Amino acid sequence: MGRRSGLTLRASAFALLVATAFPALAQEKPDGIVAIGGSITEIIFALGASDRLIARDTTSNYPAAAQDLPDVGYMRALSPEGVLSVDPKLIISEDGAGPLETINVLEAANIPFMTVPEEYSAEGVAAKINAVGEAIGEGDKAKQLADDLKARLDAVVQTAQKNAGQEPKKVLFILSTQGGRIMASGQNTAASAMIQMAGAQNAATGFEGYKPMTDEAVISAAPDAILMMEREGDHNSTVAELLALPVIASTPAGETGAVIRMDGLYLLGFGPRTADAVSDLSAALYGS
Template sequence: MKYRWILLLCTAVTALSACNVGADKKNKEQLPDSIKIVSLNGTVSEIVAGLGMEKNIVGTDITSNYPESLKSKPKIGHNRRINAEGVLSLQPNIVVGIAKEVSPQLAAQFRSSGIRLILFNQDFTVQGTKDLIRAVGDSLKHTVKVDSLTKVFETELATAQKSINNPKKPKVLFIYARGTGTMMVGGTGTPVEKVIELAGGTNAITEFAEYKPLTSESLVKANPDVILLFEDGLESLGGADGLLGVQGISQTNAGKNKRFVTMNGELLTSFGPRLGQAVTELAGKIK
């Protein structure tokens, strides 16, 4: 009887060891090197590239411009207006994107064609960015560089925030412009507002959420110290002189002092691995 129990114990230990080996193999499993990925979002594309899988990207949306080499990848439309046929023509194995940007109809097209569709939720916070990096790495079974990419992200952001010394907390008004015919101001709860706050400023608009058309009354009431635009947004208005010609601008502190600053739109709003760089750049411009 004693020897029988010893035999049973040895058998159990052997079985448990075999299970652990199987689990280890599963955890270390990676996608084939030949896998082809299409990314429908610039932030996701940047993370995929940062994880060492840029060679697997065969197509992207038009917001995928970092790293610079992604600009040469075939483009399949804007992340909210994706050309399904263009994606399918690239014969990807996997399509990745942000859940709220992909319509149910588009998702159904991809899945019915046999393509694996992986959609992520994006929370525009520091923790949300770290969670997104982890989620992309886990979903693509490419976790080797997740920790190092997250560490660089944390270090850059911490360095940026340590360097901010702006007790005045200037009021910053963000204007989304596509010529004078399309001008919106950013209210509360936008990604831009969160970057402004991380950079040591405050949002000049507190009366409403998201975006509303710009009016001279709202400009004068907000009276921002600084007006922030995308680089191409200011260009669409004809530069600083064109912005000054917009009714109400010259009556604000920003207009009187010509405190107009611009940033690359994708860097400012992406909440990706370069968030620390975005905070550093904006903090330097609004101080």
């Protein structure tokens, strides 16, 4: 069984696999760690093990100190040369790192490459924290952090549901508006899970993942609010530009100017700050 296939499991089973497949890592505190994925980096910092990080990927922009580490590239477009240049002893990654050719080269170099799967729930975040903690020899700290976060997140979700009342708002998460086309989040995504935890409903139904929506579909979705990431680059749109699109202007969100923008890693990372992100999103939607 290859490392990648053997370690890409449900997060709740990951910690046990680390202890059995890599007993040395489970018993020691490995250094020379490369973190691939913003939530992985956040967790390692939160566990007080940042001194053992030697590099991170481009998506790892929090905390600010993480940006002082060497950047090995974007997690979905890694080059073997960039990762190997920092002489890693352990690579811990969110699901989706690639391309596969790069992962194969890293595995051939006998570098433990651990992929932690995503589960967009309170249980999933807790399991991710525990998995990373076991991998870096900080299991006890991870359990405390995971338990505290899950308790806080459960409480925040309950409050958000109460604030929503009997008529939860419909929220459309827009990934981009490049070329005037609306790329939105359907079901089974981080964005959809965050919307639901914040006491709202995903306005986009009938598809999974992130896909373009026709103007007719956007109008039919009739979102009460639009949610977007704050980021730079070709996919960035100001609120004014968004509201100027005829299809958006014709929706309830467009008519009231209800556009919420949040940092992408904070909103969608499902890491240690998830409870705060849900609370902030709920407050933006319902005012409390």
